[in-house]
Amino acid sequence: MDTTRAARPVGEPGSAVRAFLVSPAAAPRPLDVEVPRLRLVRMLAQRWERAVTVVVAGPGFGKTTVLAQAHRANLVEPRGIDVWVDCEAAHGNSVVFARVVLAGLSTGDGVRAPGARDVVDALIRLAPVEVSLVLDDVHEIPAGSPGALMLGEVVRALPTTAHLVLSGRTVPDLPLARREAAGDVVRIGTDDLSFTDVELRALGRRLGRDPALAGALRGWPALVRLAFAAGPSAPWRYAREEILGRLSAPRRRALGALAALGTASSAEVAAVTGDAVRLDGLARAVPLVRALDDGRYRAHELWTEALAATMAAEEARHLHRRAAAVLADRGDLARAGALACRTRDWEVLADLAVRLVNTTLSALPREMAERWLGAVTPTVADRPEFVLLRAAVVHAVDFTDPRIDVLLDEAWAGLRDRHAAVVLAQAVITAHSRADVGRLAELACRADHLPGPPTPMARLLRHSVAATLAEVGGDPEAALAEIVQAPVLEVPPVIALPTVRFHYHCLDMCGRGAEAAELADRTVGGSDDEHVRLASAVARWFDGDPSDLGRLRDAPPRRPGGVVGTARDAFVTAAFLAVIASCCGDEPPSCADPDGHDNPRDAALACAARAAVAVASGDEPAARRAYAHHLARWPVDVRFGERHLRRFLTLGYVLDERLRACWDAVELGPSHRRARAAARALVRARAGEPSMLAPEHALCFLPLPWSVELAARLTAAGDGEGVELGRWLADAVGPAVHREFRRAVRSADEVVAAGATRLLAALPSPPTHRTGIDVIGAMRVTRDGVPVDVPQLRRTRVRQLLGALVLTPVLTRDRALDLLWPGLDPASAARNLRVTLTHLRRLVEPGRSGGDATFHVRSDGDTIRLVGSAWLSVDLWTFDLLAVQVDQARAEGDVDRAKDLLGTAVGLWRGDPLPDLGTLADPDAGIEIDRVRAHHVRNLLDLGELRLVSGEAAGAEHLAVRALAVDPYDARGHRLVLAAALKSRDLRRIATARHDVLSALRQLGARPDPATELLLRQALPPRR
Structure with missing residues (x-):
């Protein structure tokens, strides 16, 4: 039971996260030495009994100090794990916020774009141990930001073993009404945090001061402390005149820089002030300045107010501008922009606006940009930097908006001498989205006359513009020649990303799909956007490689209006997925009308998607009309349109003779x-000259009716490869293939109908009823959900052979003979196998005549196969599949689905699996039985912990008892029983559970791990 989890601070240097279990050294330090405030510590102790604790007060009320004291009280008598997060403005980004919290919970590795469900799932994973998530300075998270919305989702789904503490000047608008009505929220405010008379006297005694000195300050802790230091006169004046006034100018500037930066290192403060100042000395000289655990420092916000009245306006402006530059250089554009907005420094905000557009381009953070634009005053709103930012926002919303070019030209007029490359890059992205050749040509002229020496950014832009113009001109080879010269490695990756994406687009346009897929894997394989990551799978598919078919069939069309991507991204994704769906017999996503596009590129995509859907539905004439209509509008000699039609070359080649002639004549x-x-x-097969095609290419390049037609024509011609093609398609795609077989039987083309008839005879159609095989417990067979009692099921060898096929769906005949009849001569054993196979086929598919091949039990050469399908369910296969789905659901943060899946898995258990195989001398079967048993125990405990965190203590205990019945010494099982008993508050159950845990530990001669020890301590009888 030794599963020790060492408590330690977590995160990279500079992280705002600290996690604690039992280590006092890891605790946050208070701002100043304070009297123990036991009444507040007791109030905060209620966080272990309530879902949410809210601590709200202005600066200087000692919120952090009291939270630290409450944490230390938990170290003395642990109730659970404390995880502490110092919130920042950057946490308005939900992904950043989630990553910080997950780092504190020591989880989240590998999650590409975590969100609320990932945080909730991480909290659940700590069950049955209680966890308190403390979010200090929560007011730093901008109201209405994605981070605030994510916090609301966490509150809504908070498990019962997790407790949220929110501390700040304000708290985001959160869904707390239902919890407050249930008495599940503790609120601590200004009145609670203010010093009482007793605490004032205690502090006075500690400092040797008369409590009357601070009597007029209404118990405000920070000012009380200052009043005791300076007397009853206004602490504000004291702070300005006595503390700040006595600081050297470098130290005062350092304090101002630290207050502006929020948290900072000595080097960052020096970059703002221009002076080398030791921050440890500043912390000793100035109250309410503290060192953080990661070596950085923070100045209390009170100093921001005090400094405002002591620094000259010009000095303050200079300091704030330098601070904003430091923040921007370390990538914290959110805080830099917030500082510029707060100080109304529109010069700084204008520079930040250009930097924001420059570093995000096709992935603009709209919320931040709109917040900045909303802050600027009307007198400066027409500055070219803000016009550029406004154009980027409009493009993110709707790339066809005619205002974008007007705004960008206005920005160009004002910024061409300073930021021409940034404006031009945004203009190129917008023009390419519309395939506006005239605009791109104009932008190419601008790129050729960029001012100044050819910087990497300027060279990147020149090559990108030239490549874009070549691609829109219908020459992707020339575009590639330009794009490979772009210095993508000499600029930050976020700036290079649009160029890299255009690079693999051009490779795809040139018919170099394998290279495009490799480039996409290498450059965007780790993207947070699933649809960007999908680029490699799409490129492979149109290269004839269906290895990513599962990802493509599961991929949803991209939604317009997201952070990454536009409405055009959604359209392009839907067009590709519609064509792929037509090859698989799947329901295609809806696609736009080809006539709704005013450029041949997007019209070609819409035409191909519409034609593919028409072919898939059996209406090939409609598909031909779609291509004829498109080519009437955009003839073959329109190179741009023709090159985009090549992306779906098979469709155009079969459906239109003009395209066929064109593509037969080109390289x-x-x-x-x-x-x-x-x-x-396909064309030759229709002309009576069928020839075999690689099955993978038939699947990727031909809509399903065409690939089935090709298989039927091959079969009708007596070519056995037609049956192999049909079998491969049926195995790869599923029941849709047999639907196409049956439709082809009704074809007016006699050759196709004859071939399809033979395919149906050679490849058995799916059964008419659903068969269930249950091997977890005594073997059971069901038909359409009803258990059957037939003579075949009473034959031991039939059950053993079926069990062996469940474990090994492809079983050699020799292996079956050795397993079932090890003592017989080969001829007798083979005869017994034939008889047993006959009984097995009748058991699994009783309705077939003797001459028909069975669908699920197949014997091919030297192998016997049990073939899975939608008409066959095997509880052990389902059991293993559920394990994968549970892991996937938890990885996606869908805890409710994980709980449902676990409930299904637990419900499959009727006893030890494969009991008939247990009688055979087969070590592999024994290993498999042990594996399933162990996995069942894990399922019981996973589900029990999820129920515990949902408030179902009785159900959790029941599941833990079931797990311990299978494995009496499982540490998690004993821990879950104990945690459930504690939740019940039933002293007898608690005592019994504690006794059982201690008894198991004694029998094992083991010490409890830290989590179990924590629960055992909570289960001690109450003191009298």
Whole structure:
């Protein structure tokens, strides 16, 4: 039971996260030495009994100090784990906020774009140990920001073993009404935090001061402390005149820099002030300045007010500008912009606006940009920097908005001498989104006359503009020649990203799909955006490689209006997925009308998608009309449109003779040559000259009706490869293939109908009823959910062979003979196997005639196969699949789904699995039985912990008892029983559970791990 988890501060240097279990050294330090405030510590102790504790007061009320005292009280008598997060403005970004919290919880590795569900799931994973998540300075999270919205989702889904403490000057608008009505929220405010007379006297005694000195300060802790230091005169004046006035100018500037930066290192403060100042000395000389655990420092916000009245306006402006520059250089544009907005320094905010556009381009953080634009006054709103930012916001909302070019030209007029490259980059992205050749040509002229020496950014832009213009001109090869010269490694990756994405787009346009997929894997494989990561899978598919079929079939179309991507991104994704769906017999996503596009590129995408859907539905004439209509509007000699039609070359080649003639006469890239070969195979087959096509290419390049037609024509011609193609498609795609077989049987083309008939005879159609095979417990077979009692099921060898096939779906005949009849001669054993197989087929598929091949039990050469399908369910296969789905649901943060899946898995258990195989001398079967048993125990405990955190203590205890019945010494099981008993508050149950845990530990001769020890301590009888 030794599962020790060492308590330690977590996160990288500079992290605002600290996690604690039992280590006092890891605790946060208070701002100043204070009297123990036991009444507040007792109030905060209620956080272990309530879901949410809210601590709200202005600066200087000692919120952090009291939280630290409450934490130390928990170290003396632990109730659970404290996780502490110092909130920052950057936490308005929900992904950043979630990552910081997950770091504190020592989890979240590998989560690409974590959110609220990931945080909730991480809290649940700590169950049954209680966890208190303390969010200090929560007012730093901007109201209405994605981070604030994420916090609201966490509050809504907070498990019962987790407790949230929110401390700050204000608290975001959170869904607390239901919890408050249930008495599940503790609120601590200004009146609670103010010093009482007793505390004033105690502090006075500690400092040797008369409590009357601070009597007029209404118990405000920070000013009380200052009053005791300076007398009853106004502490504000004291702070300005006595403390700040006595500081040297470098130290005063350092304090101002520290207050502006929020938290900072000595080097960052020096960069703002220009002076080398030791911050440890500043912390000793100035109250309410503290060192953080990571070596950085923080000045209390009170000094911001005091400094405002002591620094000259010009000095303050200079300091704040330098601070904003430091913040921007360390990537904290959110705080830099907030500082500029607070000080109304529009010069700084204007520079930050250009930097924001420059570093985000196609992934503008709209919320931040709109917040900045909303802060500027009307007198400066027309500055070219803000016009540029406004254009970027409009583009993120709707790339077709005609105002964008007007705004960008206005920004260009004002910024061409300073930030021409930034404006031009945004203009190129917008023009390319619309495929506006005229605009791109104009921008190319501007790029050729950029002022100044050719910096990496300028060279990147020149090559990108030239490449974009070449691609829109219908020459992607020339575009590639330009794009490979772009210095993408000499600029930050976020700036290079649009160029890299255009690079693999051009490779795809040139028919070099494998190279495009490799580049996408290498450069955007780790993107937070699933649809960006999907680029490699799409490129592989149109290269003839269906290895990512599962990802493509599961991928949703991109939603417009997201942080990454536009409405056009959604359209492009839907078009590609519609074509892929037509190849698989799946329901395609809806696509736009081709006539709704005013450029041949997007019209080609819409045309191909519409034609593919028409072919898939059996209406090939409609598909031909779609291409004819498109080519009437955009003829073949329109190079830009023709090159985009090549992306779906098979469709155009089969459906339109003009395109066929064009593509037979040109040199094509490797991917396009493979697509043309697939199209030619179908065209030749229709002309009576069928030839085999690689099954993978038939799947990727041909809509499903066409690939089935090709298989049928091959089969009708007596070519056995037609049956192999049909079998491969059925195995790869599923029931949709047999639907196409049946539709082809009704074809007016006699050759296709005859071939489809033979395919149906050679490849058995799916059963008419659903069969269930249950091997977890005594073997049971069901038909359409009803258990059957037939003679075949009473035969031991039939049950053993079926159990062996469940474990090993492809079983060699020799292995079956050795397993079931090890003592018989080969001829007798083979005869027994034939008889047993006959009984097994009748058991699994009783309705088939003797001459028909069975669908689920197949014997091919030297192997016997149990083939899975939608008509066959095997509880052990479902059991293993559920394990994968549970892991996936938890990785996605869908805890409710994980709980439902676990409930299903637990419900499959009827006893030890595969009991018939247990009688055989087969070590592999024994290992498998042990594996399933251990996994069942884990499922019980996972589900029990999820129920515990949902407030179902009785259900959690029941599941833990069931787990201990299988494995009496499982540490998690004993811990869960104990935690559930504690939740019940039933002293007898608590005592019994504690006794059982201690008894198990004694029998094992083991010490409890820290989590178990914490629960045992809570389970001690109450003191009398």
